Amino acid sequence: MAFVWIVFLLFPLATLLHELGHYITARSLHIKQVRIILGIGPPLFRISNRFIKLEVRTLYFIGGFTNTESNQLSNNQKALISVNGPLVNAVVGCYGWLYLNRVLTGSNIENLLFLFTMINTWIAIGNLIPYKLGSKKSDGYIAFEMILDYTKGKRIAFVNFLNKHLK
Numbered sequence: 095m096a097f098v099w100i101v102f103l104l105f106p107l108a109t110l111l112h113e114l115g116h117y118i119t120a121r122s123l124h125i126k127q128v129r130i131i132l133g134i135g136p137p138l139f140r141i142s143n144r145f146i147k148l149e150v151r152t153l154y155f156i157g158g159f160t161n162t163e164s165n166q167l168s169n170n171q172k173a174l175i176s177v178n179g180p181l182v183n184a185v186v187g188c189y190g191w192l193y194l195n196r197v198l199t200g201s202n203i204e205n206l207l208f209l210f211t212m213i214n215t216w217i218a219i220g221n222l223i224p225y226k227l228g229s230k231k232s233d234g235y236i237a238f239e240m241i242l243d244y245t246k247g248k249r250i251a252f253v254n255f256l257n258k259h260l261k
Contacts, residue, residue: 096209112182116176117130119174123174130159131148133151180218224238
């Protein structure tokens with residue numbers, strides 16, 4: 095029974111929180127066209143209004159992503175949007191651990207909270223690790239890529255400055 099709760103409720107809820115972290119960050123950066131997609135397969139339903147565009151697909155319990163239709167994002171904006179998805183999961187995980195350390199009665203709801211805390215912690219850590227599988231990049235990889243690109247520009251400018259002034 096716990097497996098059903100984990101797969102069909104807790105993972106999708108943690109994924110939605112993760113994607114909301116990306117979404118809220120993008121919207122706070124004044125990006126107008128932002129859409130959250132949960133799962134894979136044909137769409138089950140869509141919610142679209144002036145606040146949010148959400149699409150839930152048939153296999154809603156298998157991942158998700160946030161799509162921004164802006165091609166004019168700076169590296170800092172891309173890094174910030176990438177990091178804030180896992181950050182939301184980390185905050186939820188930390189609050190869960192703090193709560194569980196204070197009150198442990200072993201009730202079913204606390205067992206679900208423990209599982210939800212574990213899932214959020216796992217998603218946070220797993221998404222902050224920089225990795226690339228084919229064309230899929232983790233949030234940590236995107237942020238790391240943007241930071242390296244930013245520092246590369248600074249290093250080149252610094253080397254050019256040194257070359258110019260040390261001759």
